[in-house]
Amino acid sequence: MFFPAAYLLSLLLVMGTRDTVLSTQAPPRGCYMAEEAGERTFRCSQAGLSTVPPGIPNNTRKLYLDANQLASVPAGAFRHLSILEELDLSHNVLAHLSGAAFQGLAGTLRHLDLSANRLASVPAEAFVGLQIQVNLSANPWHCDCALQEVLRQVRLAPGTGTGIVCGSGARPDLVGQEFLLLAREEELCGTGHGGAQRSTDVALLVTMGGWLALVVAYLAHYMWQNRDESRRPLKRAPVLLPVRSEDSSTLSTVL
Ligand SMILES: *[C@@H]1O[C@H](CO)[C@@H](O)[C@H](O)[C@H]1NC(C)=O
Ligand SMILES: *[C@@H]1O[C@H](CO)[C@@H](O)[C@H](O)[C@H]1NC(C)=O
Numbered sequence: 626m627f628f629p630a631a632y633l634l635s636l637l638l639v640m641g642t643r644d645t646v647l648s649t650q651a652p653p654r655g656c657y658m659a660e661e662a663g664e665r666t667f668r669c670s671q672a673g674l675s676t677v678p679p680g681i682p683n684n685t686r687k688l689y690l691d692a693n694q695l696a697s698v699p700a701g702a703f704r705h706l707s708i709l710e711e712l713d714l715s716h717n718v719l720a721h722l723s724g725a726a727f728q729g730l731a732g733t734l735r736h737l738d739l740s741a742n743r744l745a746s747v748p749a750e751a752f753v754g755l756q757i758q759v760n761l762s763a764n765p766w767h768c769d770c771a772l773q774e775v776l777r778q779v780r781l782a783p784g785t786g787t788g789i790v791c792g793s794g795a796r797p798d799l800v801g802q803e804f805l806l807l808a809r810e811e812e813l814c815g816t817g818h819g820g821a822q823r824s825t826d827v828a829l830l831v832t833m834g835g836w837l838a839l840v841v842a843y844l845a846h847y848m849w850q851n852r853d854e855s856r857r858p859l860k861r862a863p864v865l866l867p868v869r870s871e872d873s874s875t876l877s878t879v880l
Contacts, residue, residue, distance in 0.1 A: 653678035661687065664710075669693065677702045687711040691738070694718055700725035711736040715760065718743050724750035731755055736782070740764070745794050746771050752778040760785045765792020768799045768807060770814035776804075 655672025695717040719742035768791035
């Protein structure tokens with residue numbers, strides 16, 4: 626009579642413990658939840674993570690996944706975090722972002738840190754609809770049309786523009802250059818508007834070349850004439866001198 630009762634009791638206990646374990650799901654190793662300035666914050670900094678961990682509570686407003694070994698962010702990785710405002714993915718080894726990496730965060734996400742990773746490019750779709758300030762510093766950017774398109778979609782966090790530098794995978798003459806300066810001087814998107822820009826550049830170059838040829842021709846002509854003149858007897862030299870200096874001043878004005 627005692628045995629079945631004890632058995633039943635222990636069974637209930639075991640089930641009870643399992644229930645609590647499930648409902649208060651332990652955070653992933655190295656992660657902890659905190660209340661910071663009244664905001665639910667989930668910190669997994671330097672936790673040795675190689676993937677976005679499961680079990681991040683859905684009432685998280687700030688999520689720190691910095692200084693881990695995350696190599697990619699799959700589609701919908703943060704989809705269940707419906708009130709997430711701040712996401713720090715800096716100091717990882719991110720080389721690839723899904724075009725849907727930040728799916729579901731359009732209404733709430735404000736700050737995104739992707740700095741100090743291995744991103745050479747990111748899909749522009751990843752940022753569509755997001756009202757974010759993003760830090761893209763310290764990545765080996767490819768510095769091409771695609772990056773220019775991305776920068777039309779997002780606002781950069783204040784002071785982070787100078788940190789967007791072209792990496793070793795970029796066109797050889799661009800490596801080490803600051804992207805924003807570059808994009809101001811050169812249209813990196815070759816088609817459409819960019820194509821029109823390039824053809825006006827070519828027209829300008831041709832015109833300038835024409836002018837240069839004209840100036841060189843004039844100069845050659847002038848020097849030739851001068852040489853002839855110096856061969857002549859210099860009888861009237863004192864009278865001629867002022868005229869000559871006037872000539873050369875006209876030339877310097879032309880040049
Ligand atoms: C979190 O998930 C629970 C259960 O699915 C839900 O009732 C709750 O509204 C969610 N909270 C937020 C902030 O999305
Ligand atoms: C942007 O990222 C760089 C490199 O991680 C960091 O030094 C800088 O403080 C960040 N700036 C902002 C505004 O987040």
